Amino acid sequence: MALVQLVIVLALVQFFAFAVAVGKARETYGVVAPATTGHEIFERYYRVQMNTLELLVLLIPALWLFARDLSPATAAGLGALYLIGRGVYFVSYVKDPKTRSLGFALSSGPIVLLLLGALFGAARAVWLHGG
Numbered sequence: 001m002a003l004v005q006l007v008i009v010l011a012l013v014q015f016f017a018f019a020v021a022v023g024k025a026r027e028t029y030g031v032v033a034p035a036t037t038g039h040e041i042f043e044r045y046y047r048v049q050m051n052t053l054e055l056l057v058l059l060i061p062a063l064w065l066f067a068r069d070l071s072p073a074t075a076a077g078l079g080a081l082y083l084i085g086r087g088v089y090f091v092s093y094v095k096d097p098k099t100r101s102l103g104f105a106l107s108s109g110p111i112v113l114l115l116l117g118a119l120f121g122a123a124r125a126v127w128l129h130g131g
Contacts, residue, residue: 007079069121
């Protein structure tokens with residue numbers, strides 16, 4: 001489970017780095033808080049951060065449940081793929097939002113697999129142990 005914990009911490013660190021990038025973009029493009037619009041490039045940074053937050057809500061519990069009920073190593077591997085995907089998503093979305101598809105697939109695909117695995121693991125536990 002240590003690898004799973006490491007992936008979770010790295011996902012949180014990555015999210016924090018995205019938040020720092022938003023802060024720098026806010027300053028660079030003159031978007032004064034609490035505004036979330038005002039310059040297209042700033043808005044790209046902001047959307048990456050918000051989209052990542054939306055996915056973290058799914059990633060962390062799915063990763064943990066998959067690891068607990070099925071395989072910590074597989075969960076950590078899927079989590080690592082998510083991290084790579086988020087990095088690709090960040091770079092591509094800020095450059096040109098139309099090129100975000102690969103990064104989105106590399107980060108959302110692992111979450112879908114983790115969710116399905118967590119569901120399977122929970123159903124298996126109910127079946128084997130009656131709840």
